[in-house]
Amino acid sequence: MSSSRSLSDASAADVRPPQAPADLWAACVERLAQELPPQQVNTWIRPLQARVTDGGTRVTLAVANRFKLDWVRAQYAGKISAVLQAVAGQPVALELVLTPREVAARPAAGAPAAAALRAVDAAPSRTEALLRPLPEPAAETPQHTHRLNPSLTFSTLVEGSANRMARAAAMHVAASPGQLYNPLFIYGGVGLGKTHLVHAIGNQLLVERPEAKVLYIHAEQFVSDVVKSYQRKTFDAFKQRYHNLDLLLIDDVQFFANKERTQEEFFNAFEALLAKKSHIVMTSDTYPKGLTDIHERLVSRFDSGLTVAIEPPELEMRVAILISKAAAEGTVLPEDVAFFVAKNVRSNVRELEGALRKVLAYARFNQRDISIALAREALKDLLSIQNRQISVENIQKTVADFYKIKVADMYSKKRPANIARPRQIAMYLAKELTQKSLPEIGELFGGRDHTTVLHAVRKIAAERQTHSELNQQLHVLEQTLKG
Numbered sequence: 001m002s003s004s005r006s007l008s009d010a011s012a013a014d015v016r017p018p019q020a021p022a023d024l025w026a027a028c029v030e031r032l033a034q035e036l037p038p039q040q041v042n043t044w045i046r047p048l049q050a051r052v053t054d055g056g057t058r059v060t061l062a063v064a065n066r067f068k069l070d071w072v073r074a075q076y077a078g079k080i081s082a083v084l085q086a087v088a089g090q091p092v093a094l095e096l097v098l099t100p101r102e103v104a105a106r107p108a109a110g111a112p113a114a115a116a117l118r119a120v121d122a123a124p125s126r127t128e129a130l131l132r133p134l135p136e137p138a139a140e141t142p143q144h145t146h147r148l149n150p151s152l153t154f155s156t157l158v159e160g161s162a163n164r165m166a167r168a169a170a171m172h173v174a175a176s177p178g179q180l181y182n183p184l185f186i187y188g189g190v191g192l193g194k195t196h197l198v199h200a201i202g203n204q205l206l207v208e209r210p211e212a213k214v215l216y217i218h219a220e221q222f223v224s225d226v227v228k229s230y231q232r233k234t235f236d237a238f239k240q241r242y243h244n245l246d247l248l249l250i251d252d253v254q255f256f257a258n259k260e261r262t263q264e265e266f267f268n269a270f271e272a273l274l275a276k277k278s279h280i281v282m283t284s285d286t287y288p289k290g291l292t293d294i295h296e297r298l299v300s301r302f303d304s305g306l307t308v309a310i311e312p313p314e315l316e317m318r319v320a321i322l323i324s325k326a327a328a329e330g331t332v333l334p335e336d337v338a339f340f341v342a343k344n345v346r347s348n349v350r351e352l353e354g355a356l357r358k359v360l361a362y363a364r365f366n367q368r369d370i371s372i373a374l375a376r377e378a379l380k381d382l383l384s385i386q387n388r389q390i391s392v393e394n395i396q397k398t399v400a401d402f403y404k405i406k407v408a409d410m411y412s413k414k415r416p417a418n419i420a421r422p423r424q425i426a427m428y429l430a431k432e433l434t435q436k437s438l439p440e441i442g443e444l445f446g447g448r449d450h451t452t453v454l455h456a457v458r459k460i461a462a463e464r465q466t467h468s469e470l471n472q473q474l475h476v477l478e479q480t481l482k483g
């Protein structure tokens with residue numbers, strides 16, 4: 001763990017003026033980013049949805065699911081509290097809740113929309129999650145627990161070109177585990193449906209073979225099980241638990257990086273499971289050879305079955321997902337509204353879901369029909385953040401950093417491919433993510449003609465459809481730019 005300054009020093013050392021409530025969480029994340037490895041911050045801290053209330057003395061963090069809630073509470077709640085207090089300059093109560101799927105209580109007609117959204121964000125009825133003890137690892141549980149979320153099935157996963165191949169492979173595994181595509185390695189960016197897909201495999205297998213021994217586990221939980229077994233000298237029980245499964249679903253294996261003992265135990269489990277023709281499905285944020293600090297013998301095994309990507313969904317798929325999620329909540333989402341939301345929320349499906357929840361709640365609490373005007377109002381914070389943050393200069397700098405060229409090369413007349421291509425990518429992103437016209441973009445790229453920009457935009461847009469590596473890179477850049 002990189003640590004410029006320990007978190008426990010934070011309160012004593014901080015002499016800056018107290019943070020305004022609105023900025024408190026942003027400042028806290030910034031501080032945590034200096035203390036924790038970027039992977040942990042991006043996976044566990046940044047996705048938290050924060051509400052700062054009571055004049056900055058209470059912070060409520062919403063977490064997407066129960067496993068993540070337990071993990072954030074066990075691993076990060078203490079650190080977050082310490083940093084909040086240091087940044088705020090006063091004690092701050094921290095509350096962890098599950099992201100609500102729907103509003104617990106309906107306020108009186110005419111209640112202000114802001115109050116409605118506060119209710120959606122905070123969901124006080126679910127704060128009981130904070131008080132629940134952490135589940136013990138499966139070793140201590142007498143009968144087999146699969147840890148599957150029953151709502152994550154193939155039928156609730158919208159199919160599109162972004163996930164077609166991964167979904168087809170997953171369905172094949174669920175129907176005939178231990179045969180083709182073993183191991184199945186699914187990779188893709190944040191919030192694109194990897195976890196959903198692996199749960200769907202497990203749930204489907206249990207429909208057909210209820211006695212099958214299935215286990216879904218997040219890689220960090222596996223690490224924690226290894227540590228506990230090591231401390232308690234219970235490796236026999238550990239082996240018993242992992243080596244006898246019919247299907248092991250393991251999420252985010254990039255977390256094995258630098259964890260030698262875990263990698264060794266996973267290697268043993270992997271070999272034992274394959275030997276008895278059990279199936280292994282893994283997910284990761286990158287393809288096997290892109291994994292860092294994982295032993296070569298594991299990486300080559302990860303790649304020895306089938307490796308498939310989940311791409312960011314294209315516009316039509318985002319529209320289909322929105323319509324299907326709204327229908328699941330009993331609401332008909334007009335197609336033009338779905339297009340409006342899908343065009344403005346491009347980063348990932350999790351954010352798409354968040355935007356939809358806001359629109360539905362806003363309509364419900366204001367007792368208005370769902371329209372583009374209403375969606376624009378409901379999402380005005382999100383839209384203004386996007387517009388404020390993304391400038392062409394920002395894009396040029398981010399792309400230059402990403403491809404390790406100089407920002408000045410964005411305006412220069414140099415034409416070698418290692419410079420020209422990032423420049424075209426930056427032009428494409430400028431067109432996609434800002435309101436600037438082609439001539440304006442050309443001007444900002446060293447006075448280039450608008451036809452040059454148009455050529456770049458068309459070229460990158462076309463290549464994005466067929467080159468999955470470029471598509472992934474663009475996805476990362478878009479996520480970075482949108483913050």
Ligand SMILES: Nc1ncnc2c1ncn2[C@@H]1O[C@H](COP(=O)(O)OP(=O)(O)OP(=O)(O)O)[C@@H](O)[C@H]1O
Pocket residue numbers: 152156157158159163188189190191192193194195196197321349350353
């Ligand atoms: N194709 C889809 N159809 C319906 N829902 C989807 C689809 N893809 C993703 N989702 C939903 O989006 C949310 C995020 O998906 P999920 O948690 O599976 O992403 P992930 O790729 O595992 O992300 P992370 O890397 O952050 O764990 C979930 O609520 C999931 O149900």
